[in-house]
Amino acid sequence: MHGAMIWALQEPTSFVGRFLEGLTAPKGIVDFLVVSFMLFAIGVLGVLTRRNILIIFMSIELILNAANLNFIAFTRYWQATGRISENMGHIFTIFIIVVAAAEAVIGLGILIALYRNRQTVAIDEINLLKW
Amino acid sequence: MELKGAQIIFYYGLAFLVLIMAVSLIRARSAVHAALYLMGALIGVAGLFLLLHAEFVAGAQILIYVGGVVVLFIFVIMLVNVREEITEATRLFTRQEAVAWALVGAMLIATIIALRREANLLPPAAAPMEEAPLALAEDTQRVGSTLYTRAALPFEIASLLLLVAIVGSVILARTRRQEETFD
Numbered sequence: 087m088h089g090a091m092i093w094a095l096q097e098p099t100s101f102v103g104r105f106l107e108g109l110t111a112p113k114g115i116v117d118f119l120v121v122s123f124m125l126f127a128i129g130v131l132g133v134l135t136r137r138n139i140l141i142i143f144m145s146i147e148l149i150l151n152a153a154n155l156n157f158i159a160f161t162r163y164w165q166a167t168g169r170i171s172e173n174m175g176h177i178f179t180i181f182i183i184v185v186a187a188a189e190a191v192i193g194l195g196i197l198i199a200l201y202r203n204r205q206t207v208a209i210d211e212i213n214l215l216k217w
Numbered sequence: 218m219e220l221k222g223a224q225i226i227f228y229y230g231l232a233f234l235v236l237i238m239a240v241s242l243i244r245a246r247s248a249v250h251a252a253l254y255l256m257g258a259l260i261g262v263a264g265l266f267l268l269l270h271a272e273f274v275a276g277a278q279i280l281i282y283v284g285g286v287v288v289l290f291i292f293v294i295m296l297v298n299v300r301e302e303i304t305e306a307t308r309l310f311t312r313q314e315a316v317a318w319a320l321v322g323a324m325l326i327a328t329i330i331a332l333r334r335e336a337n338l339l340p341p342a343a344a345p346m347e348e349a350p351l352a353l354a355e356d357t358q359r360v361g362s363t364l365y366t367r368a369a370l371p372f373e374i375a376s377l378l379l380l381v382a383i384v385g386s387v388i389l390a391r392t393r394r395q396e397e398t399f400d
Binding site for chain 2: 118132158161179196198
């Protein structure tokens with residue numbers, strides 16, 4: 087078994103060898119972009135499929151975090167290539183966190199006012215502006 | 218920025234933590250469980266920030282998101298009476314799940330195509346910088362100096378935004394009796 091694994095590692099044309107090689111290869115920017123994209127997609131799925139307005143808010147926070155991860159990953163990447171030395175991506179991320187906090191405060195205030203008038207948090211029962 | 222050795226193990230652990238917590242969030246039946254899963258996902262993202270040498274942003278993420286926003290969510294869950302969600306009730310529009318999955322699949326295909334095409338446009342790290350471990354104080358110093366030199370005006374505008382958010386949330390969430398008392 088051990089010999090087979092060493093053979094597979096030394097022979098990257100085999101499927102297992104290529105899989106293990108990819109698994110243990112150094113992780114670059116694309117791996118972080120993949121995690122960021124999957125987080126974004128999960129957030130979009132949550133916004134589109136859930137009816138509870140609180141969970142929709144939480145999915146929006148996931149989407150904002152995916153954007154933050156992209157900013158940080160690209161800043162690190164461009165710093166590692168030596169093209170830029172400053173860290174504007176960190177600044178953008180801090181501002182996104184600030185705006186997300188303000189958005190959560192206002193959104194949850196609206197939600198409390200809405201719940202006081204309608205006694206529901208399901209978005210398909212909130213149709214005052216529909217017709 | 219290549220991660221090697223033990224960093225790869227941390228990368229996989231944090232990536233799977235974030236994604237599993239996110240999937241659990243959008244599948245959670247109760248809103249309290251969803252808030253706790255959101256906390257797990259945000260802590261995982263903060264760990265990924267640490268892997269990318271953004272120590273100050275990771276700390277701000279923990280303090281503001283986990284300490285502020287998630288606690289605010291839990292307070293609101295306590296104030297409103299959240300029922301169990303009835304998934305078999307009327308949908309928002311027809312074939313909702315199918316439309317959502319088709320949209321996400323289209324985004325996935327577009328991202329793969331974009332990454333394959335742009336892979337040549339992203340130059341490799343030709344001259345790798347010396348991987349000296351940045352101290353927390355040093356990273357905070359760099360973020361602070363950039364924040365107060367390059368982004369001083371947006372910083373002041375952010376303080377105005379927070380003031381408006383505080384006043385707006387108080388105005389929005391007060392009851393009619395409170396309005397009549399103080400107007």
